[in-house]
Each structure stands twice: as structure tokens, then as C-alpha cells.
Amino acid sequence: MDPADQTPAPRGGKRRHRTQALATGALVVAAAAWGATSFIAPTDPVAGMIRATAQAALVGGLADWFAVTAVFRHPLGIPIPHTALVRRNKERIGQTLGTFLKRHLFKRAEIFRKVRSLDIAGRLAQGLSDEAQAFALAGSLVKTLPALLSATEDLGAKTLLRDLLRQPVDRLDMPGVVADLLKGLAEEGQHQALFDRLIGFAQASLEANHEHIHKTVSARSAWWLSPTVDQAIAGTIVATAQELLTHLADTHHPIRRRFDQEVRAALAGLPGRPSYRDTVNQIVSRLLEGEAVRLTLDDLWSAMRQSVEQDVSAPSSRLHAITGQALRALARALKEDAVLRERLNRRIAAAVLAVPWRSGIERFVAEVIQRWDDRATTRRLERALGNDLQYIRLNGTLVGGDGGASDSSGDSGVCPVTVSFPVIADRCAPRCGG
Numbered sequence: 001m002d003p004a005d006q007t008p009a010p011r012g013g014k015r016r017h018r019t020q021a022l023a024t025g026a027l028v029v030a031a032a033a034w035g036a037t038s039f040i041a042p043t044d045p046v047a048g049m050i051r052a053t054a055q056a057a058l059v060g061g062l063a064d065w066f067a068v069t070a071v072f073r074h075p076l077g078i079p080i081p082h083t084a085l086v087r088r089n090k091e092r093i094g095q096t097l098g099t100f101l102k103r104h105l106f107k108r109a110e111i112f113r114k115v116r117s118l119d120i121a122g123r124l125a126q127g128l129s130d131e132a133q134a135f136a137l138a139g140s141l142v143k144t145l146p147a148l149l150s151a152t153e154d155l156g157a158k159t160l161l162r163d164l165l166r167q168p169v170d171r172l173d174m175p176g177v178v179a180d181l182l183k184g185l186a187e188e189g190q191h192q193a194l195f196d197r198l199i200g201f202a203q204a205s206l207e208a209n210h211e212h213i214h215k216t217v218s219a220r221s222a223w224w225l226s227p228t229v230d231q232a233i234a235g236t237i238v239a240t241a242q243e244l245l246t247h248l249a250d251t252h253h254p255i256r257r258r259f260d261q262e263v264r265a266a267l268a269g270l271p272g273r274p275s276y277r278d279t280v281n282q283i284v285s286r287l288l289e290g291e292a293v294r295l296t297l298d299d300l301w302s303a304m305r306q307s308v309e310q311d312v313s314a315p316s317s318r319l320h321a322i323t324g325q326a327l328r329a330l331a332r333a334l335k336e337d338a339v340l341r342e343r344l345n346r347r348i349a350a351a352v353l354a355v356p357w358r359s360g361i362e363r364f365v366a367e368v369i370q371r372w373d374d375r376a377t378t379r380r381l382e383r384a385l386g387n388d389l390q391y392i393r394l395n396g397t398l399v400g401g402d403g404g405a406s407d408s409s410g411d412s413g414v415c416p417v418t419v420s421f422p423v424i425a426d427r428c429a430p431r432c433g434g
Contacts, residue, residue: 016387023393027065030057030397053405060400061393068389072378086381087374094369098362106361112349121334121344128331131324138324142317146309161297166288174284175277179270191263192251203245206238213238 033054037047069075070083086093128134149157185191206213214234221230247253270276287293311319334341369377382389 016383016390019387019390019394023061023065023390023397026394026397027058027061030054030061030401034058049405053401056404057397057401060403061397063400064393064396068393071389072382086378090372090374090377091366091370093377094366095362097369098365101365102362108353112353115349115352116345119341119345120348121341125331125334125341128327129335131328134327134331135320135324138327139320142312142320142323145319146305146312149305149308158297158301161301162288162294165293165297169284169288173271175280176271178280179267179276182270183264183267186263186267192256192260195256195259196249199245199249203242206241206245210234210238 031054034051037044037051037054040047066075070080070085072084072086074080074083128137152160214231217234217237218227218230221233248255250256308319311317334344372380
């Protein structure tokens with residue numbers, strides 16, 4: 001049995017029992033009066049009026065007793081059709097009640113209005129204004145961080161972190177960023193520095209390959225030229241090349257100036273070249289999906305978890321202090337800014353409506369009532385309505401007696417109801433001529 005059924009409702013239960021006893025007592029009094037006047041003084045006029053009143057009261061009381069009892073059970077245990085309505089229609093009652101609650105009580109507009117009227121933001125500001133409460137809440141929040149990080153890691157937080165990193169990168173014009181980077185390097189003269197390194201490399205290569213150049217000249221010269229001539233030709237080639245390279249080392253050389261112009265023109269046209277843009281985007285995509293980025297993010301996540309765990313376990317947690325100060329700052333902002341409070345209240349109300357709980361109310365109520373056994377259902381509804389139902393029985397007895405008294409008082413100047421039922425004497429008096 002449900003504990004709620006075992007625990008009596010002290011005041012409600014006693015009041016219902018008193019009313020039930022009163023209704024039953026009125027019915028017994030009516031039956032006794034009818035019986036007494038029928039056998040003791042069957043011909044007395046006054047007794048006749050009392051008998052008529054009692055008879056009508058008895059009929060009215062019995063009729064209403066039958067009606068009230070038939071709602072919950074079979075009267076006297078007799079399976080009369082269309083009785084024990086609660087037991088027979090328990091499933092329909094649950095569905096109807098659930099539908100009623102969903103359609104008329106838990107309406108979106110009503111819930112939104114009620115949640116907003118609670119002024120949760122104002123209450124939050126009031127509570128967090130107290131330093132002890134703010135830092136106590138901050139401590140509770142901070143202590144959940146390690147478990148939260150562990151849970152989110154199991155749910156794929158690292159993959160989410162990589163996706164979060166990729167989203168802003170995808171929104172960036174990476175080809176344009178790379179082009180701007182190259183332009184910046186050119187403005188700093190880095191392309192000229194690269195040119196200088198190439199000149200140095202060429203000069204060193206000529207010196208290192210002098211013998212190879214001589215052999216190449218000898219192999220390709222006429223057979224009748226002497227080796228001395230071949231050597232002179234090779235030396236001239238190397239010397240001429242070295243002289244040109246030496247001149248190119250001067251940044252003011254016309255070739256160097258032409259090189260600078262060509263580089264700048266090429267960089268200016270890069271962002272508009274489809275092939276360049278495709279190449280840069282492919283390179284960035286490979287980098288983000290590569291092993292290096294994954295390992296870096298794993299290290300970052302592990303370092304963050306370790307740092308949080310160490311801070312939370314420390315006697316003086318920085319996260320605790322920062323969170324507490326943030327909560328107090330939030331409280332001050334909410335207290336000082338009515339617009340902010342209203343905005344937060346609206347967001348809270350919208351969040352409550354966003355939770356898909358409302359659609360399940362109808363099914364939930366129907367399922368709960370369906371799980372109740374028949375006796376529990378009857379008992380709970382009787383507890384909720386029993387006091388008023390017993391008054392219906394009492395009123396049926398009184399109103400029936402009133403009607404019987406009215407019918408029997410037509411030929412008499414005395415109203416017996418004023419004697420038997422003083423409670424309704426004023427209502428009966430006009431019809432009795434009193």
C-alpha cells in the first residue's frame with residue numbers, strides 16, 4: 001500500500017467523519033420520526049405532517065446516499081448498473097484529468113507568466129548578495145568541475161574541442177590571412193633576405209663545382225682545342241657568374257628592384273587566384289585533422305584537467321575565489337539593473353518551456369492513476385471530496401423534509417417543519433403563512 005494511503009489526514013479525516021455521522025444521524029432521525037408517527041399516532045393531523053416531512057426527508061436522504069455511494073462503489077455491495085463509477089472508469093478518469101491539466105492548467109502562456117512572476121533573478125541577486133552564501137555556492141560549483149570534466153571527456157569532449165577550434169578557423173578567410181602574412185614579410189624585406197641567401201648559396205656552389213664546370217666545358221668543346229683553352233673558358237664562366245652574383249648582392253641593383261616589384265605584384269594577386277585558395281584551404285584542413293593538432297589538444301585538455309583538480313583540492317582555491325567574486329558581481333549587477341533582471345527572468349521562463357516535459361503530463365497522470373488499485377483510487381478521491389459529498393447527503397435529507405413539509409402544510413396553519421427542522425424555519429415560513 002502507498003504510504004500516503006496509510007497516513008491519515010488528521011483534521012480533514014475527522015471533519016469528514018463528523019459530517020458523515022451528521023448526515024447519517026439526520027437520516028436515522030427521519031426514519032425514526034416516520035416510524036414513530038406511523039405506528040404511534042397514525043390519525044393525528046400534526047403527526048401526519050411530521051410523518052410526511054420525515055418520509056420526504058428519508059426519501060431525499062436515501063436518494064442522495066445512493067448517488068454519493070454509487071460514485072465510488074456498489075451500494076450495499078449490490079452490482080447495480082452504472083454504479084462504482086470510479087472503479088469502472090479509472091483509466092478514463094486518468095486520461096481526462098491529464099488532458100485537462102495539459103490543456104487548461106499547464107498552458108505555455110500561464111507557465112511563462114508564473115515563472116516570470118517568481119522573479120527568480122531577483123531572488124538570486126538577494127541570495128548571492130550575502131558573501132557567505134555566494135562563496136558557499138561557489139565552493140559547491142567548483143567541487144563539481146573535476147567530475148564534470150571527466151564526464152565530458154567520456155562524452156567526446158576532445159573531439160568537441162577540436163570541432164570548436166575548427167569552427168572559427170573555417171569562418172576565417174585563411175587564403176587572405178596567408179596572403180596578408182606574406183605581404184607583411186615582404187614589407188619587412190624578408191624576400192630580399194631570402195634573395196641574399198640564394199646569392200650566397202650560388203656563390204658557394206660555383207666555388208665548389210669549379211672542377212666540374214671545367215670538365216663539362218672540356219667535354220663539350222671542339223677536339224682541337226687544347227686543355228689550356230678549356231680551362232680558361234671554364235674560369236671565365238665562373239668569374240663572370242661570380243661577378244654577376246656580386247653585383248646582385250647590392251639591394252639597389254636593377255635586377256633586385258625588379259625582383260621586389262615582381263614579388264609584390266604576385267602577392268597582391270594571390271587572394272584572387274582559385275588555385276591558390278584551394279591549396280591553402282587544403283593545407284589548413286590537413287593541419288587541423290593531423291596528428292600534431294590532435295596531440296596538442298590532448299595535451300591541452302590533460303593540462304587543464306590536472307590544473308583544475310590541483311586547484312580544487314588546494315586549501316585556497318583560486319577557482320573558488322574567482323567563482324565567488326563572479327557570483328557577487330552578478331548579484332550586484334542584477335540588483336542594480338532592472339532590465340538585466342527582466343531579461344534573465346524571461347530567459348529562465350523560456351528555458352523552462354524549452355524542456356519537453358509538458359507533452360508528457362497527460363501520459364504521466366494517466367499512467368500514475370492506472371497503477372493505483374481500485375481501492376486506493378476510491379479512497380483518495382473520497383478523501384478529497386468526502387466532506388462535501390457528506391454535505392450533499394445532509395442537504396438531501398433537509399431539502400426532502402422541506403419539500404414534504406410544504407406539501408403537507410396546505411390545510412394547516414401550523415408548519416411542522418418549524419418544530420422538527422428549525423434550521424430551515426425561515427425558508428419554510430412564507431409557504432406556511434408564518
